[in-house]
Amino acid sequence: MNSSILIVDDNTDMIQLMARMLKGVARLRFATHGQEALRLMRMEPPDLVLLDAEMPGMSGYHVCEALQLDPVLTDIPVIFVTGHTDTDYEVRGLDAGAVDFITKPVNEALLLARVRTQLRIKSMADELRHMAAIDSLTGLANRRHFESLMRREWKCCARDGKHMTLLMADVDHFKRYNDSYGHPAGDACLQAVAQALLSIAKRPSDLVGRLGGEEFAVLLPDTDLAGGQEVAEHAVQAVRAQRLPHASSLTAEHVTISVGLAVCTPHNAAEAELHALYSAADRALYQAKAEGRNRWMTWSGVHA
The missing domain is CATH 3.40.50.2300 (Response regulator)
Incomplete structure (x- = not known):
């Protein structure tokens, strides 16, 4: 029933x-x-x-x-x-x-x-x-649904004065992976990464989404910088632990991810601050790639 x-x-x-x-x-x-x-x-x-x-x-x-x-x-x-x-x-x-x-x-x-x-x-x-809300390949929230839930959580955090942390992750050298192993293997790789990210999103309020291609995001409501950094480290380690072979990677012999981290305490429900959080996480992801990939970084420059 x-x-x-x-x-x-x-x-x-x-x-x-x-x-x-x-x-x-x-x-x-x-x-x-x-x-x-x-x-x-x-x-x-x-x-x-x-x-x-x-x-x-x-x-x-x-x-x-x-x-x-x-x-x-x-x-x-x-x-x-x-x-x-x-x-x-x-x-x-x-x-x-x-x-x-x-x-x-x-x-x-x-x-x-x-x-x-x-x-x-x-x-x-x-x-x-x-x-309509689920990415058919990975079973994660698709971009539209992820952003819709993110806006809802943003309003809740603004109301309650709580932190919100956003992680953005890319599979390192994924095009090379597809070229070497083929698209079916590439799909299996994305599914494995999705499962790794789900494994580090422990709370019911945590949300993992696939934004498109090899790009993923993890939303952590009521999570400060230290908590977000801990989850980011777990995300990188969870994908490393899968030991998926990636012979054509320029970073490691197995599949790895780069993660950008940003945290904010919303002052109001306006979406301008939400877009700023998105942009900060994206810039941190770019930094992580520039520093050699297979790591996480925050927009403030903290990294591992």
């Missing part, structure tokens, strides 16, 4: 009734007011929300509008459950972002049919989003 549903209603009897109807359909969670519902969704986004339209304090309409403004929650489908049968209420719910509307008293067959339909649509949409 992989799907989850959040039932939100200030009437606990209604929650219990719908829970009995939906037993075995999905994993169920419950909230009795809007703020609690948002808190639970931010902790663990559900696949579907059954939302009472009118509750004391924060109404279901306001909850739905809040979901649309949150990039993490905006794709969660919402079915309004209400005692009103007027068309105006249904239109208001749909305008707020709901995907469907069920009136009370709830009909079990109708509830099950609409819930299953929305869970099926959500599953297909999630799969399409996953395919």
Whole structure:
């Protein structure tokens, strides 16, 4: 039972009734007011929300509008459950972002049919989003998805006053590798490097992406310079440890990477600072290559 549903209603009897109807359909969670519902969704986004339209304090309409403004929650489908049968209420719910509307008293067959339909649509949409966000060769985040998540993390770090560290990595002399071993072997090399980088991204918030060709990036939210330097060293060592032969390399007898490191504490959510972080990591990568490759460097000149 992989799907989850959040039932939100200030009437606990209604929650219990719908829970009995939906037993075995999905994993169920419950909230009795809007703020609690948002808190639970931010902790663990559900696949579907059954939302009472009118509750004391924060109404279901306001909850739905809040979901649309949150990039993490905006794709969660919402079915309004209400005692009103007027068309105006249904239109208001749909305008707020709901995907469907069920009136009370709830009909079990109708509830099950609409819930299953929305869970099926959500599953297909999630799969399409996953395919659009993932680099098909390595399974890492592609450039577009990586930069999207980077912007989101940037805003979080700006809000909380935390450091953000960015590593940019290139496979050394990759064109020579492709010319010597062929493109299928080159693909296998990139997959191996991707796995090495994944192995050093230890926390759930750490993100590894393939930016294109032989270029990779590692995003480390809430990580200062010392922490970033430690991860950069682990990245270089992890690829060295694979001992993938590279007879045509001008640097070593095996595949190596060069890594550029930059760290920043965002002062605001503006993207100008984010672009500056990107540029600093790129310049550090260029320095690492100029110093002989198979190493990491920070833009400040610290290297190993």
